[in-house]
Amino acid sequence: MSSEVATDLQAFLRDHDERIHEELFDFLRIPSVSAKAEHNGDTKRAAEWVKASLEKIGITARIYPTAGHPVVVGEWRNAPDAPTVLIYGHYDVQPAEPLDLWTSPPFEPTVRDGKIFARGSVDDKGQLFLHIKALEAHLATRGKLPVNVVVIAEGEEEVGSEHLARFVADQKQLLRADAVVISDSAMFAPGLPSILSSLRGLAYFEINVEGPSSDLHSGSYGGAIVNPAMALARILATFHDENGHIAIPGFYDKVREWDPRIREQMRSLPYSDKNLIEETSVDALGGERGYTTLEKLWIRPTCEVNGLLSGYTGEGAKTVLPAKAMAKVSCRLVPDQDPAEIEKLLKAHIAKVAPKGVTVRVETLHGGQPWRAELNGPIYDAARTALRAAFGKEPVITGEGGSIPVVGDFEKILGAPVVLVGFGLPGENAHAPDEWMSDENFRVGMRAMAMLWDEYAKNGKR
Amino acid sequence: MSSEVATDLQAFLRDHDERIHEELFDFLRIPSVSAKAEHNGDTKRAAEWVKASLEKIGITARIYPTAGHPVVVGEWRNAPDAPTVLIYGHYDVQPAEPLDLWTSPPFEPTVRDGKIFARGSVDDKGQLFLHIKALEAHLATRGKLPVNVVVIAEGEEEVGSEHLARFVADQKQLLRADAVVISDSAMFAPGLPSILSSLRGLAYFEINVEGPSSDLHSGSYGGAIVNPAMALARILATFHDENGHIAIPGFYDKVREWDPRIREQMRSLPYSDKNLIEETSVDALGGERGYTTLEKLWIRPTCEVNGLLSGYTGEGAKTVLPAKAMAKVSCRLVPDQDPAEIEKLLKAHIAKVAPKGVTVRVETLHGGQPWRAELNGPIYDAARTALRAAFGKEPVITGEGGSIPVVGDFEKILGAPVVLVGFGLPGENAHAPDEWMSDENFRVGMRAMAMLWDEYAKNGKR
Numbered sequence: 001m002s003s004e005v006a007t008d009l010q011a012f013l014r015d016h017d018e019r020i021h022e023e024l025f026d027f028l029r030i031p032s033v034s035a036k037a038e039h040n041g042d043t044k045r046a047a048e049w050v051k052a053s054l055e056k057i058g059i060t061a062r063i064y065p066t067a068g069h070p071v072v073v074g075e076w077r078n079a080p081d082a083p084t085v086l087i088y089g090h091y092d093v094q095p096a097e098p099l100d101l102w103t104s105p106p107f108e109p110t111v112r113d114g115k116i117f118a119r120g121s122v123d124d125k126g127q128l129f130l131h132i133k134a135l136e137a138h139l140a141t142r143g144k145l146p147v148n149v150v151v152i153a154e155g156e157e158e159v160g161s162e163h164l165a166r167f168v169a170d171q172k173q174l175l176r177a178d179a180v181v182i183s184d185s186a187m188f189a190p191g192l193p194s195i196l197s198s199l200r201g202l203a204y205f206e207i208n209v210e211g212p213s214s215d216l217h218s219g220s221y222g223g224a225i226v227n228p229a230m231a232l233a234r235i236l237a238t239f240h241d242e243n244g245h246i247a248i249p250g251f252y253d254k255v256r257e258w259d260p261r262i263r264e265q266m267r268s269l270p271y272s273d274k275n276l277i278e279e280t281s282v283d284a285l286g287g288e289r290g291y292t293t294l295e296k297l298w299i300r301p302t303c304e305v306n307g308l309l310s311g312y313t314g315e316g317a318k319t320v321l322p323a324k325a326m327a328k329v330s331c332r333l334v335p336d337q338d339p340a341e342i343e344k345l346l347k348a349h350i351a352k353v354a355p356k357g358v359t360v361r362v363e364t365l366h367g368g369q370p371w372r373a374e375l376n377g378p379i380y381d382a383a384r385t386a387l388r389a390a391f392g393k394e395p396v397i398t399g400e401g402g403s404i405p406v407v408g409d410f411e412k413i414l415g416a417p418v419v420l421v422g423f424g425l426p427g428e429n430a431h432a433p434d435e436w437m438s439d440e441n442f443r444v445g446m447r448a449m450a451m452l453w454d455e456y457a458k459n460g461k462r
Numbered sequence: 463m464s465s466e467v468a469t470d471l472q473a474f475l476r477d478h479d480e481r482i483h484e485e486l487f488d489f490l491r492i493p494s495v496s497a498k499a500e501h502n503g504d505t506k507r508a509a510e511w512v513k514a515s516l517e518k519i520g521i522t523a524r525i526y527p528t529a530g531h532p533v534v535v536g537e538w539r540n541a542p543d544a545p546t547v548l549i550y551g552h553y554d555v556q557p558a559e560p561l562d563l564w565t566s567p568p569f570e571p572t573v574r575d576g577k578i579f580a581r582g583s584v585d586d587k588g589q590l591f592l593h594i595k596a597l598e599a600h601l602a603t604r605g606k607l608p609v610n611v612v613v614i615a616e617g618e619e620e621v622g623s624e625h626l627a628r629f630v631a632d633q634k635q636l637l638r639a640d641a642v643v644i645s646d647s648a649m650f651a652p653g654l655p656s657i658l659s660s661l662r663g664l665a666y667f668e669i670n671v672e673g674p675s676s677d678l679h680s681g682s683y684g685g686a687i688v689n690p691a692m693a694l695a696r697i698l699a700t701f702h703d704e705n706g707h708i709a710i711p712g713f714y715d716k717v718r719e720w721d722p723r724i725r726e727q728m729r730s731l732p733y734s735d736k737n738l739i740e741e742t743s744v745d746a747l748g749g750e751r752g753y754t755t756l757e758k759l760w761i762r763p764t765c766e767v768n769g770l771l772s773g774y775t776g777e778g779a780k781t782v783l784p785a786k787a788m789a790k791v792s793c794r795l796v797p798d799q800d801p802a803e804i805e806k807l808l809k810a811h812i813a814k815v816a817p818k819g820v821t822v823r824v825e826t827l828h829g830g831q832p833w834r835a836e837l838n839g840p841i842y843d844a845a846r847t848a849l850r851a852a853f854g855k856e857p858v859i860t861g862e863g864g865s866i867p868v869v870g871d872f873e874k875i876l877g878a879p880v881v882l883v884g885f886g887l888p889g890e891n892a893h894a895p896d897e898w899m900s901d902e903n904f905r906v907g908m909r910a911m912a913m914l915w916d917e918y919a920k921n922g923k924r
Contacts, residue, residue: 219862220863222766224747224758236692236695236699237699239692284819286819293686305692308691309772313771317827318790328774357746400681402682
């Protein structure tokens with residue numbers, strides 16, 4: 001059994017493939033758009049659907065209300081000496097608009113070219129559901145699970161998981177586990193199983209530069225009054241040096257060096273700048289000199305302008321010397337940078353470079369810690385073995401430039417390592433029209449996750 | 463007569479002071495707001511009022527329609543050997559809104575503390591009308607004028623004088639003159655008669671920096687894709703050096719040195735930075751090192767950001783890497799800078815400093831030539847003498863940081879020097895609620911302009 005998915009589990013999943021797809025399509029038909037109050041009934045219905053699908057396979061489940069959309073928790077703790085895993089997913093989906101860009105309606109699942117098209121197919125209903133079906137394979141064929149399992153499905157992931165950290169903290173006892181497994185990400189390439197090794201953190205600021213008390217005539221006052229928009233541009237221009245390094249003193253002080261083997265492995269991924277250039281329609285890439293594109297995206301911090309506003313922005317010419325100028329600026333952080341420290345460094349730097357004649361205010365809008373996986377231990381060993389067996393290929397270590405705050409919350413509150421193993425694919429349109437999930441990945445994912453619990457049970461807690 | 467206003471003219475203006483004020487108030491009661499179509503009837507009425515007021519004193523007048531508001535031209539050419547002067551003014555006014563900030567209604571002229579409060583009192587009905595009354599003093603007391611006179615009053619000054627340059631070119635023969643006198647500006651300080659020596663020109667651009675084909679997630683793409691907003695900031699930051707000099711190569715090449723005597727005279731004006739700091743509520747002034755504030759405002763070119771727009775500018779945090787960024791940028795120009803040349807220099811500079819990975823487009827939105835008065839010749843000598851006599855003080859030479867395109871048009875098309883001699887005052891609220899004109903300046907202005915024609919006749923054309 002060590003290098004193949006157990007035949008009984010394989011057989012069950014194969015024999016019930018049609019029914020499993022029918023159930024998935026039922027789930028996908030519920031327009032559980034968490035961002036829109038008009039869909040509150042649908043979101044509730046999706047939570048009930050998840051609860052029922054857990055109970056149907058023999059897992060005790062309950063719906064927990066929050067100040068927002070409810071959380072569904074399923075529990076099966078009948079393997080006293082085995083480790084416990086918490087599986088996280090979300091049943092809410094992004095809005096489907098613009099509807100006219102969908103080839104088939106977003107809430108009428110359709111398979112074309114081996115892809116399951118539907119809003120939520122890959123983000124995240126399909127990936128949550130494949131876990132439930134992997135558990136069913138065990139329970140149906142053997143009457144039990146090899147490990148203890150808690151399934152938690154939230155309904156607010158697409159609107160910022162506002163109430164989840166609090167729920168996890170309040171329900172720490174209910175959710176206790178030795179490892180957390182999350183399938184809400186993508187594989188690096190088709191056929192290449194992937195384990196996410198890191199997420200970047202975030203420190204998001206609004207910078208306001210204030211000059212004269214009101215907009216002035218640029219002819220009558222221009223030349224003697226410091227222009228807040230020009231002052232802002234000059235401040236922003238000090239954030240990087242000529243090589244794309246961030247020039248805010250102390251910015252890199254806490255950056256932990258990456259394991260050279262991980263960097264080496266990342267460099268060997270089948271990646272080409274050409275694809276990114278074509279995807280984004282730019283004529284060249286940029287960023288920090290001395291790093292590969294994947295390193296720039298995954299393991300190096302950034303400082304980006306997210307928005308600019310000042311003075312007259314309508315059609316034509318208006319000769320105004322603006323009273324103020326605003327920039328939204330955010331830094332993506334890597335371990336062990338800390339949003340609060342970055343805030344201090346940025347404020348100190350701005351205070352030093354801001355010219356006389358304007359007042360600069362820096363307000364922190366949002367912060368999130370960076371995260372890096374340990375990549376070692378029983379759950380990681382089990383995941384590698386299961387993925388290798390199911391996909392017939394050694395899993396690769398990837399990174400993610402974005403932030404998923406709940407990962408850090410689980411790790412901190414539950415004290416358990418988190419494994420991010422996703423079955424999406426590049427180009428899956430997760431937040432866009434024509435979202436799809438590879439039907440092949442859905443099937444192989446079920447097999448891999450079914451095998452994962454056998455392997456994890458073998459490895460034990462530590 | 464050489465150093466005093468002729469007694470007959472003085473006596474006439476004094477004796478008819480009440481009637482003259484009544485007439486002015488009639489003029490000010492017409493809400494001739496050129497920007498608002500609902501006032502088109504009022505604007506037409508104001509043109510007719512000006513025509514009638516010219517005819518009443520013995521000047522032939524006619525209303526010329528344009529594609530916009532009409533132009534009124536009055537003509538008196540019965541002094542065959544004397545020079546001819548063209549007097550320009552405008553009968554249209556700025557909108558009066560916000561009405562609730564007016565102490566007395568904008569179109570009910572009221573005198574308080576020696577100030578005539580009304581929309582258009584100083585800009586420009588009061589200043590146009592004082593010229594008509596100065597002419598009346600001559601015609602009523604002596605039955606003739608010492609010089610030939612053309613009066614031109616337009617109705618579109620507050621909306622950009624869109625049709626005036628064309629009208630002047632088309633009616634070059636009708637408007638032929640040896641000198642142009644315009645009273646539509648302010649004196650430097652109360653009691654200090656002022657002649658404007660210069661206007662700055664304008665070169666106004668929109669700069670668009672384009673990166674990826676759509677907004678991207680700043681987590682997933684940040685670090686490898688060149689950020690258009692940051693690129694724009696870095697481009698703008700190259701426009702000045704650390705001393706506030708404009709660092710666009712070649713920018714100052716055509717700047718003509720100012721007459722050291724004029725600069726010396728400007729430095730002796732009763733001016734304090736403190737007032738400007740208080741007026742604009744800034745904590746310090748800025749600009750080009752090595753020049754006084756008045757020099758920065760009047761005789762040095764600028765490069766200002768008038769507007770900025772990029773990415774997300776709403777409330778809170780949105781982690782977007784913007785697809786594009788826009789800046790409105792305008793340069794105030796001084797003789798002999800040329801808007802078209804500045805455009806070339808700016809484009810060449812941007813092409814050099816723009817990073818790879820973004821495309822920068824520079825579009826010219828507006829341009830205007832700078833202007834400098836010769837300050838010599840018979841009309842200037844006459845103006846100095848008349849102002850000195852009427853105000854009892856030597857007139858000062860001032861500058862203006864803004865642009866009045868019609869001045870250059872008159873000079874170029876008619877081949878005649880332009881004298882800008884205004885009777886407004888600082889704080890007159892020309893485009894704001896509670897606009898006022900000093901009643902004293904209205905009276906002294908009439909006397910000065912009445913004397914001007916005697917003096918100009920004495921000096922002759924050259």
